[in-house]
Amino acid sequence: MSKNPLRARLDTVVRALVETAIADELGRDDLDGVPFVAETAEVMTRRLLGMQRYLGGGLMMMSLAFDAGTRATDGAAFHALPLARRRRALARVRGLQFGVANSFADFYGKLGGFTFWSHLEENHALDAVLGKGS
Amino acid sequence: MNRTSADLVVVGSGPGGAMTAALAAEAGRDVLIVEEGSNYTIDSAPSFSLAEMDQKYRNGGLNVTFGQTNITYLEGRCVGGGSEINAGLYHRPLATTLEQWREFTRIADFAPAQLWPHFEAVERECQVASFPGGNGPASALLRMGAGKLGWSTREIARFWRYDQGADGAFAGRRQSMSETLVPRALRAGARLLADTRVLRLDHRGGRVTGLVVLRGGRREQIEAKRVVVCAGAVQTPRILRRSGLTHNVGDSLRLHPMIRVTATFREEINDPAFGVPTEQVDQFKPDLTLGCSYSSIPHLALWMGAEQGGKRDRLRDYRRTGIFYVAAVGTGVGTIRDLPVLGEPLVRLPLTGDDLARIGEGLSKLGQLLFAAGAVEVSNPVAGEAAFRDAAALEATARKLPQGRMAVSTIHLFSSCPMGDDDRVTATDSFGRVHGFSNLYVNDASLFPMSPAVNPQGTVLAIARRNALRMLGG
DSSP states (O other): OOOOHHHHHHHHHHHHHHHHHHHHHHTOSOOTTOTTHHHHHHHHHHHHHHSOHHHHHHHHHHHHHHHHHHHHHHSSOGGGSOHHHHHHHHHHHHTTOSHHHHHHHHIIIIIHHHHHHHHHHHTTOTHHHHOTTO | OEEEEEEEEEEOOSHHHHHHHHHHHHTTOOEEEEOSSBOOOTTSSOTTSHHHHHHHBGGGGOEEEESSSOEEEOOBOBTTGGGGTSOOBOOOOOHHHHHHHHHHHTOTTOOHHHHHHHHHHHHHHTTEEOOTTOOOHHHHHHHHHHHHHTOOEEEOOEEEEEEEOTTSOEEEEEOOTTTTHHHHHHHTTOEEEOSEEEEEEEEETTEEEEEEEEETTEEEEEEEEEEEEOSHHHHHHHHHHHTTOOTTSSSOBEEOOEEEEEEEESSOOOOGGGOSOOEEEOTTTTTEEEEEEOOOHHHHHHHSOOOTTOSHHHHHTGGGEEEEEEEEOOOOOBEEEEOTTTOOEEEEOOOOHHHHHHHHHHHHHHHHHHHHTTEEEEOOSBTTOOOBSSHHHHHHHHTTOOTTSBOEEESOEEOSSOBSSOTTTOSBOTTSBBTTOSSEEEOSGGGOSSOOSSOSHHHHHHHHHHHHHHHTTO
Protein backbone atom coordinates (compact mmCIF):
# COMPACT_ATOMS: atom_id res chain seq x y z
CA MET A 1 0.00 0.00 0.00
CA SER A 2 1.42 3.45 -0.89
CA LYS A 3 2.16 5.88 1.89
CA ASN A 4 0.07 8.94 2.49
CA PRO A 5 1.97 11.91 0.92
CA LEU A 6 2.28 13.80 4.22
CA ARG A 7 3.73 10.73 5.93
CA ALA A 8 6.13 10.18 3.02
CA ARG A 9 7.25 13.81 3.28
CA LEU A 10 7.67 13.45 7.04
CA ASP A 11 9.83 10.34 6.59
CA THR A 12 12.03 12.22 4.10
CA VAL A 13 12.44 15.24 6.38
CA VAL A 14 13.11 13.16 9.52
CA ARG A 15 15.69 11.15 7.60
CA ALA A 16 17.40 14.36 6.46
CA LEU A 17 17.42 15.78 10.00
CA VAL A 18 18.72 12.51 11.46
CA GLU A 19 21.49 12.31 8.85
CA THR A 20 22.48 15.84 9.79
CA ALA A 21 22.47 15.05 13.50
CA ILE A 22 24.66 11.99 12.88
CA ALA A 23 27.04 14.03 10.73
CA ASP A 24 27.31 16.49 13.64
CA GLU A 25 27.97 13.63 16.05
CA LEU A 26 30.79 12.43 13.83
CA GLY A 27 32.05 15.90 12.84
CA ARG A 28 32.04 15.16 9.13
CA ASP A 29 30.15 16.19 6.01
CA ASP A 30 29.51 12.77 4.53
CA LEU A 31 28.06 9.56 5.86
CA ASP A 32 29.75 7.17 3.47
CA GLY A 33 29.93 3.73 5.04
CA VAL A 34 28.28 4.85 8.29
CA PRO A 35 25.86 2.12 9.39
CA PHE A 36 22.47 2.38 11.09
CA VAL A 37 21.50 5.76 9.65
CA ALA A 38 18.20 4.47 8.23
CA GLU A 39 17.47 2.51 11.41
CA THR A 40 18.07 5.63 13.52
CA ALA A 41 15.66 7.60 11.32
CA GLU A 42 13.04 4.86 11.71
CA VAL A 43 13.31 4.94 15.51
CA MET A 44 13.10 8.73 15.54
CA THR A 45 9.95 8.68 13.42
CA ARG A 46 8.50 6.10 15.78
CA ARG A 47 9.36 8.32 18.75
CA LEU A 48 7.63 11.29 17.09
CA LEU A 49 4.52 9.24 16.45
CA GLY A 50 4.60 7.69 19.95
CA MET A 51 4.86 10.95 21.87
CA GLN A 52 1.88 12.75 23.28
CA ARG A 53 0.11 14.04 20.22
CA TYR A 54 0.45 17.71 21.07
CA LEU A 55 4.22 17.32 21.53
CA GLY A 56 4.84 14.96 18.63
CA GLY A 57 2.48 16.89 16.39
CA GLY A 58 4.25 20.13 17.22
CA LEU A 59 7.65 18.65 16.46
CA MET A 60 6.36 17.17 13.20
CA MET A 61 4.97 20.53 12.08
CA MET A 62 8.22 22.26 13.04
CA SER A 63 10.19 19.68 11.08
CA LEU A 64 8.08 20.19 7.97
CA ALA A 65 8.14 23.99 8.36
CA PHE A 66 11.91 23.98 8.84
CA ASP A 67 12.33 21.83 5.75
CA ALA A 68 10.30 24.28 3.68
CA GLY A 69 11.84 27.34 5.36
CA THR A 70 15.35 26.72 4.04
CA ARG A 71 14.02 27.43 0.53
CA ALA A 72 14.09 31.08 1.57
CA THR A 73 17.43 31.02 3.39
CA ASP A 74 19.39 28.40 1.43
CA GLY A 75 17.57 28.19 -1.89
CA ALA A 76 16.30 24.64 -1.47
CA ALA A 77 14.28 22.48 0.89
CA PHE A 78 16.39 21.23 3.78
CA HIS A 79 16.25 17.60 2.69
CA ALA A 80 17.57 18.57 -0.77
CA LEU A 81 20.62 20.44 0.55
CA PRO A 82 24.07 18.87 0.66
CA LEU A 83 24.99 17.59 4.13
CA ALA A 84 27.48 20.38 4.86
CA ARG A 85 24.82 23.04 4.22
CA ARG A 86 22.28 21.10 6.24
CA ARG A 87 24.70 21.11 9.16
CA ARG A 88 25.03 24.89 8.92
CA ALA A 89 21.24 25.33 8.71
CA LEU A 90 20.65 23.18 11.81
CA ALA A 91 23.45 25.01 13.65
CA ARG A 92 21.58 28.28 13.03
CA VAL A 93 18.53 26.82 14.83
CA ARG A 94 20.69 25.74 17.77
CA GLY A 95 22.11 29.25 17.94
CA LEU A 96 18.68 30.84 18.35
CA GLN A 97 18.68 30.00 22.07
CA PHE A 98 14.98 30.03 22.77
CA GLY A 99 12.83 27.25 24.08
CA VAL A 100 11.01 25.89 21.03
CA ALA A 101 14.10 26.04 18.79
CA ASN A 102 16.17 24.32 21.48
CA SER A 103 13.54 21.57 21.88
CA PHE A 104 13.56 20.98 18.12
CA ALA A 105 17.36 20.91 17.89
CA ASP A 106 17.68 18.74 21.02
CA PHE A 107 15.17 16.20 19.77
CA TYR A 108 17.21 15.48 16.67
CA GLY A 109 20.65 16.30 18.06
CA LYS A 110 20.57 14.67 21.48
CA LEU A 111 17.99 11.94 21.00
CA GLY A 112 19.05 11.25 17.41
CA GLY A 113 22.65 10.97 18.54
CA PHE A 114 21.76 8.73 21.47
CA THR A 115 19.71 6.49 19.20
CA PHE A 116 22.51 6.26 16.62
CA TRP A 117 25.18 5.34 19.19
CA SER A 118 22.78 2.88 20.84
CA HIS A 119 22.29 1.11 17.52
CA LEU A 120 26.05 0.87 17.05
CA GLU A 121 26.60 -0.41 20.58
CA GLU A 122 23.72 -2.87 20.61
CA ASN A 123 24.85 -4.30 17.26
CA HIS A 124 28.54 -4.43 18.24
CA ALA A 125 29.30 -2.00 15.42
CA LEU A 126 31.12 0.76 17.29
CA ASP A 127 34.38 -0.20 15.61
CA ALA A 128 32.89 0.81 12.26
CA VAL A 129 32.75 4.39 13.45
CA LEU A 130 35.24 4.71 16.30
CA GLY A 131 37.94 2.38 15.00
CA LYS A 132 39.23 -0.96 16.15
CA GLY A 133 39.14 -1.93 19.77
CA SER A 134 36.47 0.56 20.92
CA MET B 1 -19.48 -4.36 27.67
CA ASN B 2 -17.57 -7.18 29.44
CA ARG B 3 -17.77 -7.23 33.22
CA THR B 4 -15.20 -8.40 35.75
CA SER B 5 -15.32 -8.04 39.51
CA ALA B 6 -12.99 -8.11 42.47
CA ASP B 7 -13.10 -7.24 46.15
CA LEU B 8 -10.02 -5.08 45.78
CA VAL B 9 -8.79 -3.52 42.54
CA VAL B 10 -5.24 -2.15 42.58
CA VAL B 11 -4.57 0.27 39.72
CA GLY B 12 -0.88 0.14 38.79
CA SER B 13 1.78 -2.45 39.54
CA GLY B 14 4.76 -0.26 40.44
CA PRO B 15 6.17 -0.30 43.99
CA GLY B 16 3.04 1.10 45.66
CA GLY B 17 0.63 -1.13 43.78
CA ALA B 18 2.74 -4.27 44.00
CA MET B 19 3.16 -3.88 47.77
CA THR B 20 -0.57 -3.24 48.24
CA ALA B 21 -1.55 -6.20 46.06
CA ALA B 22 0.90 -8.61 47.71
CA LEU B 23 -0.22 -7.77 51.24
CA ALA B 24 -3.92 -7.83 50.34
CA ALA B 25 -3.68 -11.14 48.49
CA GLU B 26 -1.73 -12.70 51.36
CA ALA B 27 -4.43 -11.47 53.72
CA GLY B 28 -6.93 -13.52 51.71
CA ARG B 29 -8.53 -10.72 49.72
CA ASP B 30 -9.75 -11.22 46.17
CA VAL B 31 -7.30 -8.89 44.39
CA LEU B 32 -7.21 -7.73 40.78
CA ILE B 33 -4.18 -5.71 39.59
CA VAL B 34 -4.91 -3.50 36.59
CA GLU B 35 -1.80 -2.32 34.73
CA GLU B 36 -1.76 -0.05 31.68
CA GLY B 37 1.56 -1.40 30.36
CA SER B 38 2.56 -4.85 29.20
CA ASN B 39 3.94 -7.74 31.20
CA TYR B 40 7.63 -8.15 30.37
CA THR B 41 10.28 -10.03 32.27
CA ILE B 42 13.26 -8.15 33.64
CA ASP B 43 15.39 -9.83 30.95
CA SER B 44 13.15 -8.84 28.04
CA ALA B 45 15.53 -6.03 27.03
CA PRO B 46 18.97 -4.88 28.20
CA SER B 47 18.89 -2.09 30.77
CA PHE B 48 18.95 1.43 29.30
CA SER B 49 18.60 0.07 25.73
CA LEU B 50 16.40 1.27 22.86
CA ALA B 51 14.33 -1.89 23.17
CA GLU B 52 13.76 -1.20 26.87
CA MET B 53 12.63 2.33 26.05
CA ASP B 54 10.14 0.93 23.54
CA GLN B 55 8.84 -1.75 25.88
CA LYS B 56 8.81 -0.20 29.31
CA TYR B 57 8.94 3.62 29.16
CA ARG B 58 5.83 5.73 28.74
CA ASN B 59 6.01 7.48 25.35
CA GLY B 60 9.47 6.01 24.76
CA GLY B 61 10.80 8.21 27.59
CA LEU B 62 9.70 11.50 26.05
CA ASN B 63 7.60 13.31 28.63
CA VAL B 64 8.02 16.96 29.51
CA THR B 65 6.95 19.36 32.25
CA PHE B 66 6.46 22.87 30.95
CA GLY B 67 7.92 26.03 32.48
CA GLN B 68 10.66 28.51 31.68
CA THR B 69 12.88 25.45 31.73
CA ASN B 70 11.19 22.31 30.46
CA ILE B 71 12.06 19.20 32.45
CA THR B 72 12.16 15.79 30.78
CA TYR B 73 10.72 13.09 33.00
CA LEU B 74 10.63 9.33 32.74
CA GLU B 75 7.79 7.05 33.76
CA GLY B 76 7.66 3.27 33.66
CA ARG B 77 4.68 1.88 31.77
CA CYS B 78 4.83 -1.87 32.26
CA VAL B 79 4.18 -4.44 34.95
CA GLY B 80 6.45 -3.31 37.79
CA GLY B 81 6.27 0.37 36.80
CA GLY B 82 9.22 2.61 37.59
CA SER B 83 11.06 -0.15 39.45
CA GLU B 84 11.74 -1.81 36.08
CA ILE B 85 13.64 1.16 34.63
CA ASN B 86 15.27 3.05 37.50
CA ALA B 87 18.68 2.48 39.07
CA GLY B 88 17.04 0.73 42.04
CA LEU B 89 18.90 2.77 44.65
CA TYR B 90 17.58 2.32 48.18
CA HIS B 91 17.58 4.89 50.96
CA ARG B 92 15.74 5.56 54.12
CA PRO B 93 14.81 9.24 54.30
CA LEU B 94 16.17 11.33 57.14
CA ALA B 95 14.07 11.34 60.31
CA THR B 96 13.95 15.14 60.08
CA THR B 97 12.37 14.87 56.62
CA LEU B 98 9.62 12.57 57.90
CA GLU B 99 8.99 14.90 60.84
CA GLN B 100 8.73 17.83 58.44
CA TRP B 101 6.12 15.91 56.42
CA ARG B 102 4.16 15.07 59.56
CA GLU B 103 3.97 18.70 60.59
CA PHE B 104 3.29 20.05 57.10
CA THR B 105 0.06 18.11 56.47
CA ARG B 106 -0.60 16.77 60.00
CA ILE B 107 -0.08 13.07 59.28
CA ALA B 108 -1.26 10.85 62.13
CA ASP B 109 0.89 8.02 63.49
CA PHE B 110 3.85 9.12 61.44
CA ALA B 111 6.70 9.38 63.92
CA PRO B 112 9.96 8.00 62.49
CA ALA B 113 9.95 5.27 65.14
CA GLN B 114 6.56 4.11 63.81
CA LEU B 115 7.88 4.03 60.25
CA TRP B 116 11.26 2.34 60.65
CA PRO B 117 9.72 -1.14 61.07
CA HIS B 118 8.18 -0.73 57.60
CA PHE B 119 11.55 0.22 56.12
CA GLU B 120 13.12 -2.77 57.89
CA ALA B 121 10.49 -5.04 56.33
CA VAL B 122 11.19 -3.59 52.89
CA GLU B 123 14.93 -4.12 53.34
CA ARG B 124 14.27 -7.71 54.42
CA GLU B 125 11.61 -8.68 51.89
CA CYS B 126 12.64 -6.78 48.75
CA GLN B 127 16.32 -7.80 48.54
CA VAL B 128 18.21 -4.63 49.37
CA ALA B 129 21.95 -5.27 49.02
CA SER B 130 25.33 -3.75 48.18
CA PHE B 131 27.54 -5.25 45.50
CA PRO B 132 29.97 -7.54 47.31
CA GLY B 133 32.71 -6.88 44.76
CA GLY B 134 33.13 -3.14 45.45
CA ASN B 135 31.39 -0.30 43.66
CA GLY B 136 33.58 0.44 40.66
CA PRO B 137 36.16 2.96 39.45
CA ALA B 138 33.84 5.95 39.02
CA SER B 139 32.60 5.53 42.58
CA ALA B 140 36.16 5.27 43.84
CA LEU B 141 36.98 8.49 42.04
CA LEU B 142 33.98 10.29 43.53
CA ARG B 143 35.00 9.08 46.99
CA MET B 144 38.59 10.18 46.45
CA GLY B 145 37.64 13.66 45.22
CA ALA B 146 35.20 14.16 48.10
CA GLY B 147 37.82 12.92 50.55
CA LYS B 148 40.29 15.58 49.38
CA LEU B 149 37.68 18.22 50.16
CA GLY B 150 36.70 16.68 53.49
CA TRP B 151 33.18 15.74 52.29
CA SER B 152 31.37 12.56 53.26
CA THR B 153 30.20 9.97 50.72
CA ARG B 154 28.21 6.79 51.02
CA GLU B 155 27.74 3.67 48.98
CA ILE B 156 24.02 3.30 48.33
CA ALA B 157 22.45 -0.14 48.49
CA ARG B 158 20.17 -1.25 45.68
CA PHE B 159 17.15 -3.42 45.12
CA TRP B 160 19.45 -6.08 43.71
CA ARG B 161 20.38 -9.69 44.32
CA TYR B 162 23.98 -10.81 43.94
CA ASP B 163 24.94 -14.43 43.43
CA GLN B 164 28.49 -15.72 43.37
CA GLY B 165 29.34 -18.07 40.49
CA ALA B 166 31.71 -21.03 40.54
CA ASP B 167 34.47 -18.73 39.26
CA GLY B 168 34.04 -16.48 42.30
CA ALA B 169 32.56 -13.60 40.31
CA PHE B 170 29.33 -11.99 41.41
CA ALA B 171 26.37 -11.66 39.06
CA GLY B 172 23.68 -9.16 39.93
CA ARG B 173 19.97 -9.18 39.13
CA ARG B 174 17.60 -6.26 39.57
CA GLN B 175 14.93 -6.97 42.16
CA SER B 176 12.19 -4.94 40.54
CA MET B 177 8.53 -5.48 41.26
CA SER B 178 8.18 -7.98 38.39
CA GLU B 179 10.80 -10.09 40.20
CA THR B 180 9.54 -9.70 43.77
CA LEU B 181 6.19 -8.36 44.90
CA VAL B 182 4.13 -8.93 41.73
CA PRO B 183 4.93 -12.68 41.66
CA ARG B 184 4.34 -12.76 45.42
CA ALA B 185 0.89 -11.25 44.91
CA LEU B 186 0.11 -13.70 42.10
CA ARG B 187 1.27 -16.68 44.18
CA ALA B 188 -1.16 -15.56 46.87
CA GLY B 189 -4.02 -15.60 44.37
CA ALA B 190 -4.08 -12.07 42.94
CA ARG B 191 -5.05 -11.71 39.27
CA LEU B 192 -3.22 -9.43 36.85
CA LEU B 193 -4.79 -7.56 33.92
CA ALA B 194 -1.94 -6.04 31.89
CA ASP B 195 -2.44 -3.80 28.83
CA THR B 196 -5.51 -2.35 30.49
CA ARG B 197 -5.98 1.40 30.85
CA VAL B 198 -8.30 2.86 33.47
CA LEU B 199 -10.51 5.48 31.88
CA ARG B 200 -12.44 6.48 35.00
CA LEU B 201 -13.78 5.38 38.34
CA ASP B 202 -17.54 5.11 38.79
CA HIS B 203 -18.75 6.34 42.17
CA ARG B 204 -21.91 7.25 44.01
CA GLY B 205 -22.48 8.76 47.44
CA GLY B 206 -18.85 8.62 48.53
CA ARG B 207 -18.32 5.03 47.37
CA VAL B 208 -16.54 3.76 44.31
CA THR B 209 -18.59 1.08 42.58
CA GLY B 210 -16.26 0.16 39.76
CA LEU B 211 -13.92 1.17 36.99
CA VAL B 212 -14.30 1.66 33.27
CA VAL B 213 -11.21 0.38 31.48
CA LEU B 214 -9.95 0.11 27.93
CA ARG B 215 -8.60 -3.30 27.03
CA GLY B 216 -7.75 -4.50 23.53
CA GLY B 217 -9.49 -1.45 22.12
CA ARG B 218 -12.75 -2.24 23.95
CA ARG B 219 -14.35 -0.66 26.97
CA GLU B 220 -14.95 -3.00 29.88
CA GLN B 221 -16.48 -2.58 33.31
CA ILE B 222 -14.82 -3.83 36.49
CA GLU B 223 -16.94 -3.98 39.64
CA ALA B 224 -14.97 -3.31 42.79
CA LYS B 225 -15.73 -3.19 46.49
CA ARG B 226 -12.55 -1.21 47.11
CA VAL B 227 -10.07 0.55 44.79
CA VAL B 228 -6.48 1.56 45.47
CA VAL B 229 -4.95 3.85 42.83
CA CYS B 230 -1.16 3.43 42.59
CA ALA B 231 -0.43 4.69 39.09
CA GLY B 232 2.36 7.10 40.01
CA ALA B 233 2.58 10.83 40.63
CA VAL B 234 1.37 11.84 37.15
CA GLN B 235 -1.14 9.12 36.27
CA THR B 236 -2.85 8.79 39.68
CA PRO B 237 -4.14 12.39 39.74
CA ARG B 238 -5.16 12.08 36.08
CA ILE B 239 -7.36 9.06 36.87
CA LEU B 240 -8.90 10.82 39.88
CA ARG B 241 -9.51 14.04 37.98
CA ARG B 242 -11.06 12.19 35.03
CA SER B 243 -13.43 10.70 37.58
CA GLY B 244 -14.45 14.12 38.87
CA LEU B 245 -12.30 14.06 42.03
CA THR B 246 -10.32 17.28 42.15
CA HIS B 247 -9.88 18.32 45.80
CA ASN B 248 -6.10 18.89 46.12
CA VAL B 249 -5.60 16.40 43.30
CA GLY B 250 -2.87 17.21 40.79
CA ASP B 251 -2.21 20.65 42.29
CA SER B 252 1.06 20.10 44.14
CA LEU B 253 3.44 18.01 42.05
CA ARG B 254 7.06 18.19 43.16
CA LEU B 255 10.21 16.59 41.80
CA HIS B 256 13.97 16.33 42.03
CA PRO B 257 15.48 18.29 39.12
CA MET B 258 18.74 16.77 37.93
CA ILE B 259 21.52 17.97 35.63
CA ARG B 260 24.41 15.91 34.29
CA VAL B 261 27.89 16.68 33.07
CA THR B 262 30.63 14.51 31.62
CA ALA B 263 34.13 14.68 33.10
CA THR B 264 37.30 13.44 31.44
CA PHE B 265 40.35 12.27 33.37
CA ARG B 266 43.91 11.25 32.48
CA GLU B 267 43.37 7.73 33.75
CA GLU B 268 40.60 5.23 33.03
CA ILE B 269 37.64 5.70 35.35
CA ASN B 270 34.76 4.23 33.36
CA ASP B 271 33.79 0.59 33.24
CA PRO B 272 30.32 0.39 31.63
CA ALA B 273 30.28 -3.35 32.25
CA PHE B 274 30.11 -2.49 35.93
CA GLY B 275 26.67 -0.90 35.55
CA VAL B 276 25.42 1.91 37.76
CA PRO B 277 28.03 3.41 40.12
CA THR B 278 26.42 3.63 43.55
CA GLU B 279 28.51 6.14 45.49
CA GLN B 280 26.84 9.43 46.42
CA VAL B 281 28.18 12.55 48.15
CA ASP B 282 25.87 12.92 51.13
CA GLN B 283 27.61 15.94 52.67
CA PHE B 284 24.96 18.32 51.33
CA LYS B 285 21.81 16.31 51.95
CA PRO B 286 18.94 16.85 52.13
CA ASP B 287 19.06 19.69 49.60
CA LEU B 288 21.66 18.30 47.21
CA THR B 289 23.00 14.93 46.11
CA LEU B 290 26.04 14.46 43.89
CA GLY B 291 26.77 11.16 42.22
CA CYS B 292 27.84 9.29 39.11
CA SER B 293 25.69 7.69 36.42
CA TYR B 294 25.80 4.74 34.09
CA SER B 295 28.28 5.86 31.40
CA SER B 296 27.93 3.77 28.26
CA ILE B 297 28.96 5.34 24.95
CA PRO B 298 25.38 6.30 23.96
CA HIS B 299 24.82 7.92 27.34
CA LEU B 300 28.12 9.77 27.18
CA ALA B 301 27.15 11.04 23.73
CA LEU B 302 23.82 12.22 25.14
CA TRP B 303 25.35 14.32 27.92
CA MET B 304 28.58 15.38 26.28
CA GLY B 305 28.53 18.94 24.88
CA ALA B 306 28.32 19.29 21.11
CA GLU B 307 31.57 20.55 19.58
CA GLN B 308 32.46 21.46 16.04
CA GLY B 309 34.71 18.47 15.52
CA GLY B 310 32.07 15.95 16.65
CA LYS B 311 32.29 13.43 19.45
CA ARG B 312 34.18 10.63 17.75
CA ASP B 313 37.60 11.29 19.28
CA ARG B 314 36.18 11.84 22.74
CA LEU B 315 34.04 8.70 22.56
CA ARG B 316 36.94 6.62 21.28
CA ASP B 317 38.54 7.44 24.61
CA TYR B 318 35.36 6.75 26.57
CA ARG B 319 37.07 4.85 29.38
CA ARG B 320 38.55 8.12 30.63
CA THR B 321 35.16 9.84 30.76
CA GLY B 322 32.17 9.43 33.06
CA ILE B 323 28.78 11.03 33.66
CA PHE B 324 28.20 12.79 36.97
CA TYR B 325 25.04 14.40 38.29
CA VAL B 326 23.60 16.97 40.63
CA ALA B 327 20.15 16.15 42.00
CA ALA B 328 18.36 18.83 43.99
CA VAL B 329 15.25 18.98 46.12
CA GLY B 330 13.08 21.12 43.87
CA THR B 331 11.10 24.00 45.34
CA GLY B 332 8.71 24.40 42.41
CA VAL B 333 5.15 23.14 42.77
CA GLY B 334 3.38 22.01 39.62
CA THR B 335 -0.02 21.03 38.29
CA ILE B 336 -1.30 18.09 36.24
CA ARG B 337 -4.29 18.52 33.99
CA ASP B 338 -5.70 16.63 31.03
CA LEU B 339 -6.01 18.68 27.87
CA PRO B 340 -9.56 18.93 26.57
CA VAL B 341 -10.34 16.80 23.49
CA LEU B 342 -6.85 15.25 23.31
CA GLY B 343 -7.11 13.79 26.81
CA GLU B 344 -3.34 13.99 27.22
CA PRO B 345 -1.55 15.29 30.31
CA LEU B 346 -0.28 18.84 30.52
CA VAL B 347 2.23 19.01 33.37
CA ARG B 348 3.34 22.48 34.35
CA LEU B 349 6.06 23.07 36.90
CA PRO B 350 8.34 26.06 37.41
CA LEU B 351 12.05 25.58 37.87
CA THR B 352 12.33 28.43 40.38
CA GLY B 353 15.13 30.89 40.95
CA ASP B 354 15.84 29.03 44.18
CA ASP B 355 16.07 25.78 42.21
CA LEU B 356 18.56 27.32 39.78
CA ALA B 357 20.62 28.67 42.68
CA ARG B 358 20.56 25.26 44.37
CA ILE B 359 21.47 23.39 41.19
CA GLY B 360 24.21 25.96 40.55
CA GLU B 361 25.56 25.42 44.05
CA GLY B 362 25.57 21.67 43.40
CA LEU B 363 27.28 22.13 40.04
CA SER B 364 29.93 24.29 41.65
CA LYS B 365 30.58 21.65 44.33
CA LEU B 366 30.62 18.86 41.76
CA GLY B 367 33.16 20.85 39.73
CA GLN B 368 35.37 21.31 42.79
CA LEU B 369 35.20 17.58 43.44
CA LEU B 370 35.90 16.51 39.88
CA PHE B 371 38.87 18.83 39.42
CA ALA B 372 40.20 17.84 42.86
CA ALA B 373 39.97 14.23 41.66
CA GLY B 374 42.04 15.04 38.58
CA ALA B 375 39.51 15.94 35.86
CA VAL B 376 41.05 17.63 32.85
CA GLU B 377 37.72 18.70 31.35
CA VAL B 378 34.12 18.97 32.54
CA SER B 379 31.30 19.54 30.06
CA ASN B 380 29.16 22.66 30.31
CA PRO B 381 25.49 21.88 31.04
CA VAL B 382 24.47 25.14 29.33
CA ALA B 383 23.69 24.33 25.69
CA GLY B 384 26.25 25.53 23.22
CA GLU B 385 28.79 26.71 25.81
CA ALA B 386 32.41 25.53 25.95
CA ALA B 387 33.60 22.88 28.39
CA PHE B 388 35.44 23.83 31.58
CA ARG B 389 39.14 23.26 32.21
CA ASP B 390 39.19 24.45 35.82
CA ALA B 391 36.89 24.82 38.82
CA ALA B 392 36.93 28.64 38.79
CA ALA B 393 35.47 28.87 35.27
CA LEU B 394 32.83 26.30 36.16
CA GLU B 395 31.90 28.19 39.31
CA ALA B 396 31.43 31.43 37.38
CA THR B 397 28.87 29.68 35.14
CA ALA B 398 27.25 27.87 38.05
CA ARG B 399 26.52 31.16 39.81
CA LYS B 400 24.20 32.33 37.03
CA LEU B 401 22.65 29.34 35.32
CA PRO B 402 20.16 30.48 32.67
CA GLN B 403 16.57 29.35 32.37
CA GLY B 404 15.70 27.30 29.31
CA ARG B 405 19.20 26.43 28.14
CA MET B 406 20.04 23.35 30.19
CA ALA B 407 18.91 19.75 29.84
CA VAL B 408 17.11 19.15 33.15
CA SER B 409 15.56 15.76 33.76
CA THR B 410 14.04 13.66 36.51
CA ILE B 411 12.70 10.24 37.33
CA HIS B 412 11.62 11.30 40.83
CA LEU B 413 8.12 12.80 40.86
CA PHE B 414 5.77 12.90 43.85
CA SER B 415 3.35 14.91 46.01
CA SER B 416 0.48 15.24 43.51
CA CYS B 417 -2.17 13.87 45.95
CA PRO B 418 -0.67 14.55 49.38
CA MET B 419 -1.80 12.68 52.48
CA GLY B 420 -2.55 14.02 55.96
CA ASP B 421 -5.35 15.10 58.23
CA ASP B 422 -5.21 18.76 57.18
CA ASP B 423 -7.76 18.55 54.39
CA ARG B 424 -7.06 22.13 53.31
CA VAL B 425 -3.85 20.90 51.67
CA THR B 426 -4.34 17.14 51.28
CA ALA B 427 -6.21 14.85 48.90
CA THR B 428 -6.32 11.87 51.28
CA ASP B 429 -6.34 11.18 54.99
CA SER B 430 -3.21 10.12 56.89
CA PHE B 431 -3.38 6.60 55.45
CA GLY B 432 -4.20 7.34 51.81
CA ARG B 433 -8.01 7.17 51.90
CA VAL B 434 -9.36 9.81 49.52
CA HIS B 435 -11.27 12.50 51.42
CA GLY B 436 -15.02 12.00 51.18
CA PHE B 437 -14.74 8.31 50.19
CA SER B 438 -15.04 5.18 52.27
CA ASN B 439 -13.49 2.72 49.79
CA LEU B 440 -11.08 4.67 47.55
CA TYR B 441 -7.39 4.96 48.33
CA VAL B 442 -4.15 6.26 46.84
CA ASN B 443 -0.93 4.40 47.69
CA ASP B 444 2.05 5.63 45.75
CA ALA B 445 4.52 8.54 45.59
CA SER B 446 1.60 10.92 45.00
CA LEU B 447 1.01 10.78 48.76
CA PHE B 448 4.34 12.32 49.79
CA PRO B 449 3.59 15.78 51.19
CA MET B 450 7.04 16.96 50.14
CA SER B 451 10.27 15.62 48.71
CA PRO B 452 11.81 12.60 50.44
CA ALA B 453 15.20 14.15 49.54
CA VAL B 454 16.48 10.71 48.53
CA ASN B 455 15.74 8.19 45.75
CA PRO B 456 12.07 7.57 46.56
CA GLN B 457 11.42 3.87 45.85
CA GLY B 458 12.23 2.67 49.38
CA THR B 459 9.96 5.32 50.89
CA VAL B 460 7.13 4.46 48.47
CA LEU B 461 7.35 0.80 49.49
CA ALA B 462 7.52 1.51 53.22
CA ILE B 463 4.59 3.93 53.21
CA ALA B 464 2.57 1.66 50.91
CA ARG B 465 3.18 -1.16 53.40
CA ARG B 466 2.09 1.03 56.32
CA ASN B 467 -1.08 2.18 54.56
CA ALA B 468 -2.00 -1.21 53.11
CA LEU B 469 -1.73 -2.92 56.50
CA ARG B 470 -3.95 -0.22 57.98
CA MET B 471 -6.51 -0.61 55.20
CA LEU B 472 -6.50 -4.37 55.68
CA GLY B 473 -7.10 -3.94 59.38
CA GLY B 474 -3.60 -5.00 60.50
